[in-house]
Amino acid sequence: MSTSVSISGGGFNTTHWSVVMLAGQEASPQAASALEELCRNYWYPLYAYARRQGQSSADAQDLTQQFFAVFLEKKYFGLANPDRGRFRSFLLGSFKHFLANEYHRSRTAKRGGKCAFVSWEETEAEAHYMNEPAAELTPDKLFEQAWALTLLHKVMEKLREEHAQAEKKEIFEALEVLITGEKSEVTYQAIGERLNMSESAVKMAVSRLRKRYGEMLRNEIAQTLAEPAGIEDELRHLLHALS
Amino acid sequence: MSAARKCRGCGTDVPSNAPFGHCPKCLLELGFGPVPERMDAPPLLLAKGGERPFGDYYLLDQIGRGGMGVIYKARQVTLNRRVAIKLVRPDELPSATLIQRFHLEAEAAASLHHPNIVPIYETGEHEGQHFFSMELIDGKGLDRYITNGGFAFGEEKSPRSRNEQIARIMAKVARAVDYAHQHGVLHRDLKPSNILLDAQCEPHLTDFGVAKVTGRPGSSLTASGAIMGTPSYMAPEQAVGKTKRVTTAADTYSLGAILYEMLIGHPPFRGDTPVETLKQVVEEEPRHPSTLKDSIDRDLATICMKCLEKEPQRRYASAAALAEDLERWLRHEPILARPIGPLGRMGRWCRREPTLAGLAAGIGVCLVAIAVVALAAYRNAEASRQQLQSVTDELIQDQLNQLDNFWTNSTDISITIPSERLARLTSRPPRQAGTRVTFGVYTHTSPSDMLTRFAPFISFLETNTAGPIPLRIDFVIYRHYSDAVQALAEGRLGFMRPGPGAYIRARQRNPGLLVLAKQLHNGQPIIYGVIFTRADSGIVDLKKDIGGKSVASADDDSTFGNYVPKAYFREQGIHMRDLPKWKYVGAHDETVKQVLRGPMTSELQTRMWLRGLCPKRTSR
Numbered sequence: 001m002s003t004s005v006s007i008s009g010g011g012f013n014t015t016h017w018s019v020v021m022l023a024g025q026e027a028s029p030q031a032a033s034a035l036e037e038l039c040r041n042y043w044y045p046l047y048a049y050a051r052r053q054g055q056s057s058a059d060a061q062d063l064t065q066q067f068f069a070v071f072l073e074k075k076y077f078g079l080a081n082p083d084r085g086r087f088r089s090f091l092l093g094s095f096k097h098f099l100a101n102e103y104h105r106s107r108t109a110k111r112g113g114k115c116a117f118v119s120w121e122e123t124e125a126e127a128h129y130m131n132e133p134a135a136e137l138t139p140d141k142l143f144e145q146a147w148a149l150t151l152l153h154k155v156m157e158k159l160r161e162e163h164a165q166a167e168k169k170e171i172f173e174a175l176e177v178l179i180t181g182e183k184s185e186v187t188y189q190a191i192g193e194r195l196n197m198s199e200s201a202v203k204m205a206v207s208r209l210r211k212r213y214g215e216m217l218r219n220e221i222a223q224t225l226a227e228p229a230g231i232e233d234e235l236r237h238l239l240h241a242l243s
Numbered sequence: 244m245s246a247a248r249k250c251r252g253c254g255t256d257v258p259s260n261a262p263f264g265h266c267p268k269c270l271l272e273l274g275f276g277p278v279p280e281r282m283d284a285p286p287l288l289l290a291k292g293g294e295r296p297f298g299d300y301y302l303l304d305q306i307g308r309g310g311m312g313v314i315y316k317a318r319q320v321t322l323n324r325r326v327a328i329k330l331v332r333p334d335e336l337p338s339a340t341l342i343q344r345f346h347l348e349a350e351a352a353a354s355l356h357h358p359n360i361v362p363i364y365e366t367g368e369h370e371g372q373h374f375f376s377m378e379l380i381d382g383k384g385l386d387r388y389i390t391n392g393g394f395a396f397g398e399e400k401s402p403r404s405r406n407e408q409i410a411r412i413m414a415k416v417a418r419a420v421d422y423a424h425q426h427g428v429l430h431r432d433l434k435p436s437n438i439l440l441d442a443q444c445e446p447h448l449t450d451f452g453v454a455k456v457t458g459r460p461g462s463s464l465t466a467s468g469a470i471m472g473t474p475s476y477m478a479p480e481q482a483v484g485k486t487k488r489v490t491t492a493a494d495t496y497s498l499g500a501i502l503y504e505m506l507i508g509h510p511p512f513r514g515d516t517p518v519e520t521l522k523q524v525v526e527e528e529p530r531h532p533s534t535l536k537d538s539i540d541r542d543l544a545t546i547c548m549k550c551l552e553k554e555p556q557r558r559y560a561s562a563a564a565l566a567e568d569l570e571r572w573l574r575h576e577p578i579l580a581r582p583i584g585p586l587g588r589m590g591r592w593c594r595r596e597p598t599l600a601g602l603a604a605g606i607g608v609c610l611v612a613i614a615v616v617a618l619a620a621y622r623n624a625e626a627s628r629q630q631l632q633s634v635t636d637e638l639i640q641d642q643l644n645q646l647d648n649f650w651t652n653s654t655d656i657s658i659t660i661p662s663e664r665l666a667r668l669t670s671r672p673p674r675q676a677g678t679r680v681t682f683g684v685y686t687h688t689s690p691s692d693m694l695t696r697f698a699p700f701i702s703f704l705e706t707n708t709a710g711p712i713p714l715r716i717d718f719v720i721y722r723h724y725s726d727a728v729q730a731l732a733e734g735r736l737g738f739m740r741p742g743p744g745a746y747i748r749a750r751q752r753n754p755g756l757l758v759l760a761k762q763l764h765n766g767q768p769i770i771y772g773v774i775f776t777r778a779d780s781g782i783v784d785l786k787k788d789i790g791g792k793s794v795a796s797a798d799d800d801s802t803f804g805n806y807v808p809k810a811y812f813r814e815q816g817i818h819m820r821d822l823p824k825w826k827y828v829g830a831h832d833e834t835v836k837q838v839l840r841g842p843m844t845s846e847l848q849t850r851m852w853l854r855g856l857c858p859k860r861t862s863r
Contacts, residue, residue, distance in 0.1 A: 128260060128687075152270045153262035180250075180269035210273050217274040235274045242267050243255075 016223040017087040021077075032072075038087055038224070039068050041154055045146035046095050048129055052139040053099075057126045067098045086234065087224035088147055092140070144241035151224075151238070155217045159209075162216075171195065171205065178206045179213060248644075259689045264651075298369035300328055300376070316379060319364075326364060327380070331373040349375035351428045351451045359419035361439065361449040380447045385412075385501070386435035393536075394505035396444050402538050407573060409505045410543065412438075412446050414569040417498055419448045421562035424491045431489065433497035434476040435504060474520035475510035476500040479553050482524045492555035495562055499550020506532050506539060511551055528553075542578050549580040642668075643691035650690045656726045657683075658690060662715035665698055677715040683736040685721040693720050 016034040043064055050060035070076075076094040084090050137145065156176075163172035174191050192202040221234050250257050250266035257266045295302045300317040306327065307314040317328040346366060353363035353375075366375035388396050394409050416438055423430060430437075430451060437450040474482065478496035481489050504510045511529035514520035529551050532544040546568050552558045559565040559580075568578045650658065659681075666673035684693045697718060719736060721727035730736040 148271070149258070149260060149262060149267055152265075152267050156263045156265075156270075176263065179273070180265045213270070214273040214275070217271070221274070232275070235271060239268060239271050242271070 018226045020087075021084060021226045035072060039072065042087070042091065042147065042150060042224075043068065044128065044150050045143045046091065048146040049092065049095065049139045049143040050099075051129050052137065052142045057129070063099065067095055070098060071095075085226045085230070088144075088234075092143055141241070144238070148238040148241050151220060152217070155213060155220050158216055158220070159213055162212075172209075175202070175206050175209050179209055259647075259692070297328075297372075297374075298367075300326070302328065317376065319376065325379045326376045327361075327378065328374055328376045346373065346375075348451045351423075352377070352449075355423055355426055355428065357419050357422045359415050359446055359448055360423065361447045377449075378447075380439040380441055380449075382439050382441040382447070384436040385438040385440055385446070385505075388440065389435060389504055389508065391508045393508045396440065402540075406506075406540050406543055408444065409502070410569045410573050412440075412444065413498065413502050413505070414566045414573070416446050416448060416501075417495075417562045417566035417569065419446075420494050420498060421566060423448075424494070424562060429489065429491060430494050430497075431481070432473060432476075433494055433501065434473045435501055438501070474524065475513050477521070477524060478555070479525045480555060482521045490555060491561060492558050495550050495558045495565055496552075496555075498562065498565060499547050499558070502543070502547045502550065503529065503532065506543060506547065507535050540572075542572050542580075545580045546572065546578060643694065646694065647689055647691045650688075650722075656723065657719050657721045657730075660694065660718045660720070662717050665702065665716075665718055668694070668698055671702060674715050679715045679717060681717045681719050681736050683719045683721060683727045683730060685724045685727045687722065690720045694718070 016038055019028075019034045020031045020038070046067065047060050047064045050063050051057065055063060071091075071094060076090075076097065160169075160172055160176070163169055174195055178188075178191070188199045188202045188206070191197075192199045195202070197205070218231050218235075221231050225231065225234060248257050249255070250269060255266070255268055257264075261267055262270060297317070299320050301320065303316040303318060305313060306316050312329045312331050314327055314329045317326050318324070319326050349363055349366040352360065353366065356362065361380060362378050364376045364378070368374070385394075388394055393405075395405070396408060400408065416433075420430060420433065428451065430448070432450065433448075437448065439447040439449055441447065476497045477500075478489070478493035481493045481496075500510050512520050512523040512527065514523055529548070532539045532547060533541060546565070549568075550558055550565060559568070564579075568580055571578050646658075660668075662677075662679070663673035682697070684697060686693050719727075719730070721730070727736065
């Protein structure tokens with residue numbers, strides 16, 4: 001699992017969004033793949049935004065796809081945008097811009113056969129959307145919530161993947177329920193018996209799992225920021241978004 | 244949307260699409276690590292220990308938390324005093340209503356100056372965080388002194404002196420509550436944990452979190468009909484969510500419930516679930532304390548039972564009247580409350596069982612007096628039924644939650660809810676006969692969500708297909724879209740309503756499936772109403788009923804959206820028999836009329852196209 005990308009050959013490690021921002025308009029393969037990965041990870045919040053704006057499922061899919069086609073060409077990167085520091089804000093800002101100004105033009109371009117796609121499971125997207133809270137949320141708020149949930153889900157998956165690669169899948173599956181400490185009906189003792197571990201060893205393992213989740217979460221957030229120093233602020237922002 | 248469960252960690256709602264089912268807020272908190280890097284930042288979720296500067300205060304330990312806020316022990320720097328400080332949970336900040344309620348609590352309590360009410364010092368906002376500070380009571384909640392044997396404080400006492408201690412505490416609390424009532428404040432959540440006892444066993448009333456300031460518009464900031472308070476101590480009129488009927492008498496009831504618990508060791512009603520408790524509060528009479536414990540003082544039990552009367556007007560006229568009766572008992576004077584005699588008990592039975600009572604009266608077994616009571620009870624029956632409806636709603640919600648839990652824990656590919664069960668869920672009699680057809684949907688996460696959305700739709704179909712063959716529609720919820728499509732293709736499913744947007748894929752996979760209708764609004768596809776059936780669906784009996792051209796379409800926003808296209812066709816003078824390929828069903832005249840005069844009329848603007856019928860829109 002790659003959490004950082006090296007550019008300039010100088011050993012300068014930085015995060016995805018900063019790679020993209022640094023690369024700017026230049027055609028850097030690292031930046032292109034970093035951007036594509038970000039888009040693949042965070043398309044759903046845009047889809048949910050479009051749906052909440054009243055677009056049908058099929059149109060939301062089209063719009064999101066067409067937007068990415070334009071976005072991946074980095075057309076928006078030259079625009080003066082105070083939100084550039086955060087991929088989240090930049091993405092939504094660009095999407096709004098796209099919806100307001102460029103949708104029709106891009107559709108014409110699509111007919112001409114020129115488009116790039118980010119693949120996803122559309123059925124799943126709609127099933128997911130159908131479980132979003134009812135209409136009281138604004139599209140912006142829904143976007144932010146969906147963003148936070150996508151992010152948290154992503155990190156959980158990465159954590160699971162990491163355990164699977166280290167052949168600790170069984171441990172992850174047994175301990176995962178305790179990661180937030182809220183599903184307290186499962187006791188450490190019961191899990192210990194299942195895994196053939198002492199209760200204190202289970203506690204230790206859960207504590208490590210939480211710590212690792214925290215690290216990976218910060219890492220994941222850092223990938224969406226140009227300045228990793230803003231992680232705390234972003235965490236706070238997402239916490240509010242979930243209210 | 245199914246009801247979210249509460250996180251046991253932070254108490255907030257966990258959405259049904261939470262990552263791996265975990266509370267998202269608690270997951271996010273893991274990102275902060277054990278020590279926040281910015282010490283000047285507002286505390287997050289306020290769960291961490293350690294001294295933390297907060298304006299003029301230093302927050303010390305967390306000493307309590309409620310639905311709205313977290314209470315800290317704190318030190319006020321300028322006045323060098325210890326205080327208790329309550330902060331709105333930061334995750335709740337965006338709700339203006341909540342902040343208003345929070346300040347209302349502060350305001351309600353701040354207007355009260357009584358030795359047995361915890362005084363408010365200051366209310367305000369610091370760095371976006373709303374708070375108020377109050378006197379720090381060095382003591383514990385009354386609930387901490389109640390065991391199975393009842394209330395016990397300090398050294399062991401004789402039954403009489405223990406009872407005197409109970410009466411003295413409750414008389415003071417009742418006086419404090421009456422004082423609040425005199426100042427226009429209803430507490431509405433009186434319970435042992437909201438009464439703090441200091442080292443001298445002096446009670447201090449706190450937590451006006453769900454208080455209501457009477458006589459001021461907008462002062463009741465609870466959602467309409469929402470049940471506020473704690474079930475075991477809640478008056479019946481409060482339990483059925485009739486907030487407008489909640490008066491000072493509801494607080495008197497709660498005082499009675501607290502007195503009951505202090506005498507017996509448990510509150511008058513306690514079910515396995517809050518809903519069960521609420522049901523008992525509304526429907527059952529409390530057991531008389533003397534039937535539960537031999538040593539109970541008869542007069543104290545009588546006082547207690549008078550507070551617990553189901554009808555507010557039969558309780559003490561005020562909390563002060565309760566206090567006076569308790570004080571009379573303390574002075575060894577006769578109390579004013581009277582125990583309930585046999586006639587009174589019969590009257591109560593009549594009110595609970597109006598039908599039986601009426602029957603009994605009708606065959607002349609009972610006294611004439613009882614018949615009169617029964618007649619009055621009949622008149623009240625409708626009102627009681629309505630009150631019970633909200634409790635029933637809660638019970639249904641409970642069943643829905645069970646359904647979701649089952650879904651989460653099982654590996655079955657589908658779950659079928661038969662027509663009869665659906666009928667019960669929508670409170671109508673089940674169909675005794677009729678052709679069974681199946682209607683399928685799919686959901687990964689929440690079958691209860693699907694059920695609540697589609698149950699009215701299916702009910703409507705069942706009760707409005709008035710042709711020669713009545714329908715009984717079994718509702719099948721699939722876990723996976725592909726299984727549902729497969730079932731449809733194989734004829735195990737009569738109809739299916741897939742998630743909007745999935746239809747293209749489905750058609751690619753199975754050309755035998757037909758998309759029958761798609762709605763547009765002002766030319767914009769804001770609503771998709773799509774229902775699949777097979778061209779050769781082979782639903783023979785249905786054919787007789789609705790012409791064999793089975794179609795129904797539902798949209799995201801309206802259960803009855805599927806009737807709009809039918810009405811539209813009527814308006815356009817299109818006869819269903821003329822449709823060459825797309826077998827659109829002709830609606831029953833009555834249905835169309837209903838649509839035309841019903842709430843959907845505005846949506847008759849809805850334009851729709853059917854491929855092969857109207858010109859296909861080229862822009863799509």
